[in-house]
Amino acid sequence: MTGKYDVVIIGGGPAGLTAGLYTSRAMMKSLLIEKGIPGGQMATTYRIENYPGFDEGISGLELSQRMERQARKFGLEFSSGRVEEIRLDDNEKVLITDDGLEIRTKALIIATGVEPKSLKVDGEERFRGRGVSYCATCDGAFFRDKKIAVIGGGDSALEEALFLTRFAEEIFIIHRRDKLRATRILQERAFEESKIKFIWDSFVEKIEGDDTVNKIVIRNLKNDKTEFFSVSGVFIYIGSNSNTEFLRGLVNLDSNGFIITDEKMATSVPGIYAAGDVRTKTLKQIATAVGDGAIAAKSAEKYIEDK
Numbered sequence: 001m002t003g004k005y006d007v008v009i010i011g012g013g014p015a016g017l018t019a020g021l022y023t024s025r026a027m028m029k030s031l032l033i034e035k036g037i038p039g040g041q042m043a044t045t046y047r048i049e050n051y052p053g054f055d056e057g058i059s060g061l062e063l064s065q066r067m068e069r070q071a072r073k074f075g076l077e078f079s080s081g082r083v084e085e086i087r088l089d090d091n092e093k094v095l096i097t098d099d100g101l102e103i104r105t106k107a108l109i110i111a112t113g114v115e116p117k118s119l120k121v122d123g124e125e126r127f128r129g130r131g132v133s134y135c136a137t138c139d140g141a142f143f144r145d146k147k148i149a150v151i152g153g154g155d156s157a158l159e160e161a162l163f164l165t166r167f168a169e170e171i172f173i174i175h176r177r178d179k180l181r182a183t184r185i186l187q188e189r190a191f192e193e194s195k196i197k198f199i200w201d202s203f204v205e206k207i208e209g210d211d212t213v214n215k216i217v218i219r220n221l222k223n224d225k226t227e228f229f230s231v232s233g234v235f236i237y238i239g240s241n242s243n244t245e246f247l248r249g250l251v252n253l254d255s256n257g258f259i260i261t262d263e264k265m266a267t268s269v270p271g272i273y274a275a276g277d278v279r280t281k282t283l284k285q286i287a288t289a290v291g292d293g294a295i296a297a298k299s300a301e302k303y304i305e306d307k
C-alpha cells in the first residue's frame, strides 16, 4: 500500500500537531504518523501550568486532544504506526512503516521527541511495570498509601513527585547531588510538601522485590555507605534520549543524538525539517515545541513552493 503527500510529519506531540495544523491549514495534503497516542509525552502529563492561555492550568491529555481536534478540523490525516526507514528518491522522501506502508512525501517534518532514560541498574528491567515506572500520571494511582521513590533532581522528578503526593504515603526523592536542577518554583513546592523527603548525594544501586518491588539499595556518594529503603514503587525521571535511531545517519545529529537544525528548523537534508524536543535546543517546553512546529511547517511550505 502506498500514499502520496505534500508533507508528512513523524510524531504527534505538540511540535508535530502544530506543524500538522499549519500545513493542513495552508491547504497542503498532510499526514501525521504517530506510534502511540496523539500528544506524546504531553498527553501523560497530569497538569500543565506554563502553557499560555490556560490560566487555571490544563491536563496534558486535554491539551493534546484539543490540539488534535484543531488539526483534524483543517484536514490533517493521522496514521498509527512506526516509521522504520526513510529513503531519498529524487526530490521525494520515501517512508516505510512497520506495517509495510510506503508513503511518499515532498517534505518531511521529524517531531519524534524523546524517550525516558533508564537507570540501567539491577532490577530495573525485571520490575518494569511491576513497581518501576516512568509515568506518574499512568501509574500513580497504584501506589495509594504506599512509600515510593522518585529518582532525579530535574523539573520532571519534582513535578511528578508533587503529583504523586495525592496517592503515596511518603515519597523519597533520590538525587545524585546536593542541589536540584529543577526550577525554583518547583523546588519551593517540594520543600514545603510534608510527604516528600530528599535523599541527597545518593544513587540507586539495586531494585529488589518478589513479584513486585519492595525495596531499593541506595549508595551515598559522599560516604560510600549503602542503605535499604522499603518502597513499593520507583519512578525514574533522569532525563531523556532522542528518538532518532530510525534515521540511521540520514540527517546530521549532535553528539547526544539530537537533530541539528538551523533557525528555519531545516536539517542537513533539503526538504527534511525537525521540530520540538528531538532537535538540539536549549529550552524543551510545550511552548517552544509549538513554535518549532509552526516554523517547520512554514519552511516546508516554502520548500515545496520553490520546487
Ligand code: NAP
Residues within 6 Å of the ligand: 050, 119, 151, 152, 153, 154, 155, 156, 157, 159, 175, 176, 177, 180, 181, 203, 237, 238, 239, 240, 282, 283, 284, 285
Ligand atoms: P533533566 O532536566 O535533564 O534532569 C534530569 C535529572 O536527573 C537531573 O537532576 C540529573 O542530575 C539526574 N540524572 C541524570 N542522569 C542520572 C543518572 N544516571 N542517575 C541519577 N540521576 C541522574 O530532565 P527532566 O527533568 O526530564 O527535564 C527535561 C527538560 O524538560 C528540561 O528542559 C526541563 O526544564 C523540561 N521540563 C519542564 C517542565 C515544566 O516546565 N514544568 C516539566 C518537565 C520537564 P544532575 O542534576 O546531577 O545532572
